[in-house]
Amino acid sequence: MTAEPQLDLPEDPVSTGAPPQVDNLDALESEAIHIFREVAGEFDRPVILFSGGKDSTVLAHLAIKAFRPAAVPFPLLHVDTGHNFDEVIEFRDRLVAEHDLRLVVASVQDYIDDGRLAERPDGIRNPLQTTPLLDGITENKFDAVFGGGRRDEERARAKERIFSLRNAFGQWDPRRQRPELWNLYNGRHRPGEHVRVFPLSNWTELDIWRYIQREKIALPEIYYAHRREVYQRDGMWLTSGPWGGARDGETVEEKIVRYRTVGDGSCTGAVESEAYTVDDVIAEVAASRLTERGATRADDRMSEAAMEDRKREGYF
Amino acid sequence: MTETTTRTAPDSGAEVVLPVHTDLLRLATAGSVDDGKSTLVGRLLHDTKSVLADQLDAVHRASADRGLQTPDLSLLVDGLRAEREQGITIDVAYRYFATPKRTFVLADTPGHVQYTRNTVTGASTAQLAILLVDARKGVIEQTRRHAAVLALLGVPQLVLAVNKIDMVEYDGAIYERIAEEFAGHARALGYSDDAVVTIPVSALHGDNVVERSERTPWYSGPALLEHLETVPVAPDPFDVPFRMPVQYVIRPRTAELPDYRGYAGQVSAGVVAQGDEVVVLPAGIRTRVSKVDTPDGPVPRASAGRSVTLLLEDDVDLSRGDLIATADAAPRITDELDATVCWLAEKPLQPGSKLLVKHGTRTVQAMVTELSARFDEQELTSVDTPDSLQLNEIGRVQLRTAEPLPVDDYAESRRTGSFLVIDPADGTTLAAGLIGLPLAPLAAAVAS
Numbered sequence: 001m002t003a004e005p006q007l008d009l010p011e012d013p014v015s016t017g018a019p020p021q022v023d024n025l026d027a028l029e030s031e032a033i034h035i036f037r038e039v040a041g042e043f044d045r046p047v048i049l050f051s052g053g054k055d056s057t058v059l060a061h062l063a064i065k066a067f068r069p070a071a072v073p074f075p076l077l078h079v080d081t082g083h084n085f086d087e088v089i090e091f092r093d094r095l096v097a098e099h100d101l102r103l104v105v106a107s108v109q110d111y112i113d114d115g116r117l118a119e120r121p122d123g124i125r126n127p128l129q130t131t132p133l134l135d136g137i138t139e140n141k142f143d144a145v146f147g148g149g150r151r152d153e154e155r156a157r158a159k160e161r162i163f164s165l166r167n168a169f170g171q172w173d174p175r176r177q178r179p180e181l182w183n184l185y186n187g188r189h190r191p192g193e194h195v196r197v198f199p200l201s202n203w204t205e206l207d208i209w210r211y212i213q214r215e216k217i218a219l220p221e222i223y224y225a226h227r228r229e230v231y232q233r234d235g236m237w238l239t240s241g242p243w244g245g246a247r248d249g250e251t252v253e254e255k256i257v258r259y260r261t262v263g264d265g266s267c268t269g270a271v272e273s274e275a276y277t278v279d280d281v282i283a284e285v286a287a288s289r290l291t292e293r294g295a296t297r298a299d300d301r302m303s304e305a306a307m308e309d310r311k312r313e314g315y316f
Numbered sequence: 317m318t319e320t321t322t323r324t325a326p327d328s329g330a331e332v333v334l335p336v337h338t339d340l341l342r343l344a345t346a347g348s349v350d351d352g353k354s355t356l357v358g359r360l361l362h363d364t365k366s367v368l369a370d371q372l373d374a375v376h377r378a379s380a381d382r383g384l385q386t387p388d389l390s391l392l393v394d395g396l397r398a399e400r401e402q403g404i405t406i407d408v409a410y411r412y413f414a415t416p417k418r419t420f421v422l423a424d425t426p427g428h429v430q431y432t433r434n435t436v437t438g439a440s441t442a443q444l445a446i447l448l449v450d451a452r453k454g455v456i457e458q459t460r461r462h463a464a465v466l467a468l469l470g471v472p473q474l475v476l477a478v479n480k481i482d483m484v485e486y487d488g489a490i491y492e493r494i495a496e497e498f499a500g501h502a503r504a505l506g507y508s509d510d511a512v513v514t515i516p517v518s519a520l521h522g523d524n525v526v527e528r529s530e531r532t533p534w535y536s537g538p539a540l541l542e543h544l545e546t547v548p549v550a551p552d553p554f555d556v557p558f559r560m561p562v563q564y565v566i567r568p569r570t571a572e573l574p575d576y577r578g579y580a581g582q583v584s585a586g587v588v589a590q591g592d593e594v595v596v597l598p599a600g601i602r603t604r605v606s607k608v609d610t611p612d613g614p615v616p617r618a619s620a621g622r623s624v625t626l627l628l629e630d631d632v633d634l635s636r637g638d639l640i641a642t643a644d645a646a647p648r649i650t651d652e653l654d655a656t657v658c659w660l661a662e663k664p665l666q667p668g669s670k671l672l673v674k675h676g677t678r679t680v681q682a683m684v685t686e687l688s689a690r691f692d693e694q695e696l697t698s699v700d701t702p703d704s705l706q707l708n709e710i711g712r713v714q715l716r717t718a719e720p721l722p723v724d725d726y727a728e729s730r731r732t733g734s735f736l737v738i739d740p741a742d743g744t745t746l747a748a749g750l751i752g753l754p755l756a757p758l759a760a761a762v763a764s
Contacts, residue, residue, distance in 0.1 A: 024339065024340050024419060026622075027340070027621060029611075029623075030582060030621055030622050030623040031623075033582075033611065033623040034563070034582040034623050037563040037564045037580050037581070037623070038563060038677070040563075040564050041563050041564045041636045041677065065611035065612075066580075066611065066623070067564075067566060067580075068566075068611050069566070069568050069570075069573055069576060070566050070567060070568040070569075070570075070576075071568070151409075151410045151411075151412070152411075152412050155371075155392070155409070158409040158410055158411065159407050159408070159409050165743075174407055175407070177407060178744065178745045179433045179434065179436055179437040179660050179745050179748070180437050181436065181437060181440040181734070181736060181745070181748045182440045182441060182730065182731065182734050183441075183582070183731070184674055184734065184735070184736050186674065186736055186738060186743065186745050188672075188738060188743030189743055190742060190743065201410070202410070202412075202421060204412050290370045
């Protein structure tokens with residue numbers, strides 16, 4: 001056998017003779033890898049939905065690990081709202097190049113330009129992602145779509161199975177979910193249907209950060225504290241960009257901020273933070289009294305069931 | 317809080333240190349509709365400070381909108397629109413909370429009879445189940461049904477939470493009566509007395525949930541959270557024969573690795589080490605493990621739960637669906653399954669039906685050759701040769717599979733002893749299957 005990639009990482013706890021220093025991160029990693037390999041074994045055309053955020057970056061990292069030393073046997077799909085942070089797009093392209101991944105982009109801007117979608121009066125583009133996403137799935141005949149959704153994010157997501165069947169319209173029907181037993185996942189679907197797969201279901205925000213720390217995973221810089229011009233709207237610190245800027249009565253200030261989630265710039269707020277490193281972020285997240293979505297996502301504040309309603313329409 | 321224990325591994329004779337994860341407990345709730353499961357879970361989350369300010373604000377707002385005087389903690393967990401409208405839980409929700417002593421993954425399952433399949437979903441991976449009863453109603457039909465499902469699926473530890481104890485004026489005699497009746501039922505299902513703990517609680521007021529209550533002076537046991545933090549968790553047994561279903565063949569075919577051919581899978585039982593003699597099933601080919609590879613590089617050995625890639629000494633024909641096992645304690649190969657099934661679909665099971673069976677990583681066609689018994693989980697008896705199995709019924713079936721499968725009894729191995737029954741027409745999961753007769757009372761009833 002020729003040389004194989006040797007990584008400088010902790011040994012299997014069984015073999016070292018020392019008390020294991022790791023905790024349930026190993027169990028979460030093994031479960032996610034198991035899920036990736038099940039999908040690779042059972043589906044014809046899987047794809048990883050990739051936003052450049054921390055969860056989808058961890059997802060890509062796990063996919064690379066699941067098939068090592070071979071290449072990841074499926075592409076990434078980025079639904080580009082056209083309202084991205086520059087740092088995130090640069091990061092996406094760097095990651096794809098470094099790991100020799102394939103990237104498919106579905107562009108909301110294209111849909112707006114040719115009239116298939118209309119800009120919302122509030123300028124928020126997150127809800128507009130659903131159509132290009134579903135079209136992208138149909139056109140490419142993707143039959144399994146990995147998402148970085150976690151059950152701890154939101155109470156409608158807490159109801160999500162790891163393998164979640166979607167009908168030909170991409171819709172989720174929470175009343176008709178299949179039972180999910182042991183670690184036997186049922187991925188059977190009829191033509192036109194697809195399955196959404198969530199390998200990070202059992203991870204919490206803190207698990208994600210502790211794993212990023214352990215695996216030394218690079219993220220877009222905006223996750224860490226930096227100086228930025230922001231203005232306050234509905235209790236959130238927004239920044240200006242292609243989506244617009246401060247309106248009358250809103251003043252632009254310079255603050256030290258970071259982002260807890262990465263989404264459409266028009267509705268993703270920054271938090272004031274001096275967390276410059278992964279260690280700082282872990283300390284901050286552990287002490288936070290707000291969930292990441294409650295703190296920074298306007299689209300989840302629209303109604304008591306905002307996430308559920310979007311999932312029913314085909315959103316993740 | 318991970319401890320280690322030194323034990324002698326089978327075969328090797330050498331001492332190895334194995335991790336015993338005392339820091340994670342997977343649990344499920346069960347019980348009837350309106351017995352307060354969501355309120356109890358909400359209370360646990362709230363009193364362990366696992367609820368963040370914005371989530372709590374949302375509950376306060378929603379409770380006020382409904383004209384409630386005090387916040388309704390069940391709104392923390394009932395995440396679906398229809399659940400909040402009807403005040404019932406429709407589907408399993410998974411919750412994550414932690415105390416300094418332990419991390420918890422909780423499957424909050426619905427109580428409605430129509431959704432018993434979700435209790436099966438929650439219980440299939442649980443190490444402990446909290447079964448709720450309403451102190452005013454005591455042990456009811458649904459309590460017995462859920463206890464039977466939990467016993468069948470091999471959930472090792474039970475907690476009976478006698479909820480709404482405030483509604484019976486904190487009456488110790490009522491509690492005692494319920495505890496005693498349930499203990500008898502649990503014993504009949506095969507639970508030893510030390511595997512069942514009964515606790516009087518009020519989810520609404522927080523009695524004996526996180527703190528012991530002064531209003532139940534007649535109760536000397538732990539509060540619910542105390543018990544959850546200290547109950548011994550059985551680790552994955554390592555002193556059982558090694559099993560690993562092959563998920564995927566990893567073949568890089570690159571210039572650096574032209575000959576790498578690895579069999580990827582998750583160790584489902586036991587331990588695998590470099591040099592071990594193994595057998596590839598169902599073909600029955602013997603070979604040795606030349607390397608245990610992981611995403612972080614090769615390791616000398618790996619135990620249950622770990623996702624690995626095995627490289628074998630001989631170039632054998634092996635693909636997804638095959639099982640790699642210890643050569644001298646291999647599972648049996650059979651195309652006749654004698655199994656217990658929990659029927660989870662509206663469409664009934666009928667003898668003669670053609671179905672799919674998913675066992676490990678292999679999906680095969682199968683036929684129900686016989687429906688030999690239906691289990692009555694109320695009376696703990698069985699009915700011989702029923703015409704069909706309906707939604708949520710438990711029965712004993714014989715299945716013939718189109719290809720032989722390497723199987724263990726469920727009582728020996730939760731992973732290689734379990735299977736799904738799938739509808740070939742639309743892919744619906746029809747049943748949870750357990751090989752052999754894991755439930756002693758059913759075995760006794762069938763034998764008599």
